[in-house]
Amino acid sequence: MEDVNVIYKTDIGISFNWKRCNAKHLKTINIIINDIALHLTKEELLHFANTINKTVKKENACLHCNEPCKVILLETPIPQLTLVKKYNDMLTLKHLIDGTIFQLGLNNLLKTIL
Known part of the structure; x- marks a missing residue:
C-alpha cells in the first residue's frame, strides 16, 4: 500500500x-469495489455518482415492499x-463514491489554502 495515496475506504x-x-x-x-477495479477521471466519477443517485431514488420503493430485494442494473x-x-x-x-468525491474536494481546498 506504500505505492498508493488512499483517498477513501469503506467495507466494500x-x-x-x-x-x-x-x-x-x-x-x-482508481476505485476497487469487491473484485472490480475502475479507473475513472474526475468527470467520469461525478457522472457515476449522478447515475448512482438517480438509481437510488428510482429504486427507493424497494424498501417499502415485502419481497426480497431485487437486483439492480447500474x-x-x-x-x-x-x-x-x-x-x-x-x-x-454510493457511500464510497460520495466519500471519494468529498475527500477529493477537501484535499483540493486544503491545497488552495496552504
Missing part, C-alpha cells in the same frame, strides 16, 4: 491514486460495463 472498497505512474494515469482515480461511465447490485449494496457503493 477503496479509492486511491498511484504515487508513481505514467502521465496517462496521473489524474485517474450503468457505469464505461459503456461496456454494467454492475449488478442489490439495493443495500448500492447504498454502500
